[in-house]
Structure formats: C-alpha cells, structure tokens
Amino acid sequence: MDVSAFYGIVSGLSFTLLGLWFVVADRHKDWFLVPVRRRMAYVVALHFMLPGTMSVLSLVAPEIPAVWRIVFALCGVAGVTGVVLIAQALRDEYGRIRLAGITMAVALPIYIFVIVFALAPQASGFTGLQPRQVEAILIAGIILLGLHAAWFLTTEPAPAAERKEATTEA
Template sequence: MDVTTFYAVFSATCFTLVGLWWGVTLRDTAWVADPVRRRAIGGVYLAFLLPALMGLFAQVGGVEQPLVWRLSFIVIALAGLASTLRLLSTDAVPAVRAVRAGTAAAYVLVALVGSFPGLAEPVGLRPIQVEALLLVLLVALGHALVWHHLVHETVTDAR
C-alpha cells in the first residue's frame, strides 16, 4: 500500500472511531457529568481525533510537500503530548498510567521525526512511513483506553 492510500484509509478510520466513541459516551450521561471521567473520555476522543488530523495533513502535504505534514505533525503531537501529560498526572490506575506514558512517548517520537526526518534513516523507511507506524501505535493505545473504560464501567455498574 502506498503512503497516500494508507493515510486516506487511516484518517477515515480514525474519524469513524471518533464518532463511535461519541456514541459510547452518550450511552451513559454520568460519564460526561463527572469532571474526572469527562477529562478521561476526552483523552480517548483525542487519541483518535489527533491521529486523524495528522493523517489528513499527510494527505495534503504528501511526499511532494513534506513541510506541510511535518509542521502539522509537530504541532498536533505537542498538543497531544500536553493533553496526555495533564491526564497522566491525574490517573490513579497503573494500567492507564502505563498506556498514557506510552502515548506520551509516541507523541514525543512523532514530534521528533517531524522535526528531524533524518531519524528515520536507521530503520530504512521514509519519515512519513515512520510517522504512519507511530500513528498506528497511538490508535492502538487509544483502543487500550477504550477497553479500560468499558471494562471498568462494567465492573463498577455490576456492584
């Protein structure tokens, strides 16, 4: 699959996940009423929205205009990092903290590869391909957060 096709499919998938997550959060209004939960579910929302936005910018800039995707990846990754660090400082569950720490590390790597594309050379991939792999990792970590919220809520509701 070429990079342009990957980012087109990836963005569409991430935007679909954003919509699905909205549907999940609407099933229980208590999630939105509680400020702590609201921040946590907002973090899941960003776990899908930010990679989707990066995917769109990768399509706009593509290989021909790398400055477009590189700058957007840096800015969006820094926003994601700030949000993730804020959530990380309030998470009490060790598994969630580990996922958030992995997410923070992935955002740092996205920003670094965007800033210094030569970092991709040792792995034999183009920088935009390395970024694609990191975005897949971000979405996988987002899925881990979804799993936690769904299982945690099920266990809480069963009491």
C-alpha cells in the same frame, strides 16, 4: 502499500472511531460528572482525532514536506499535552497507576517520537524507512492505544468514592 493510501485509509478509520466514541460517550453521561473520567474520555477522543487529522492533512500536499511536518509536530504537542494532563489527573485522583494510566504512559513517548520525526525527519534514517513511514507506524500505535484506553474506560468499574460522587451530583 503506498504511504498516501495508508494515510487515506487511516484518516477514514480514525474519524469513524471518533464518531463511534462519541456515541459511547453519549451513552455514559455519568463519566462527565467525574473530572478524571471526563478527561479520560477526552484523551480517548484525542487518540482518534489526532491520527485522523494528521492523516488527512498529510494528503493535502504530499510533495511539500513542510505541510505534514508542521501538522504532525502540532498534533504531537497536542497529544503530549493531553497525556500529561490525564496522567496528572489520574495520579491526583487515585494516587496510584491504573491500567489506563499505563496506556497513557506508553502514549507519551509515541507522541514525543511523532514530534521528533516531524521536526527532524533525518532521524528516521536508522530505521531504513522514510519519515512518513515511521510516522505511519507511530500513528497506528496511537490508534491502538486509543482503542485500549477506550476499553479500559468502558469496562473498568468506577471506584466506590467515584460512584458515590456521581450519584450525589446527579
């Protein structure tokens, strides 16, 4: 498959998942009463928003590598920032690693690799793949982690203290 075709498909998939996530988040307004859940919902959205943005903007000028490289590096920085913020919030709020926290810990190096391969595309040489192919694999990983984080957030019951806080604020 042509890398450009892959990015075309992924941009549509990512924005579709983002739209579906907005519907889910709208049905769980109680998440937004608890800061750590609100942040987690946002990071899940980032896991769909950033791959979609990277994919669609990589198609703008595929013959000019600087375009996709800058976009990927900036989106990678946004992803790292989001993951670090939620990791800190999870640690502060719960004092332990939850399954969703592990997903975020896996996402951090993936976003770092997005930045590395965008800023130093020659680093992909050891893989035998072109830089945009390596980035495509990383983007698929981000989407997969976004799906996992969405699953954890929607199925994991809130701790008793969180449920109590949400009901007293409502």
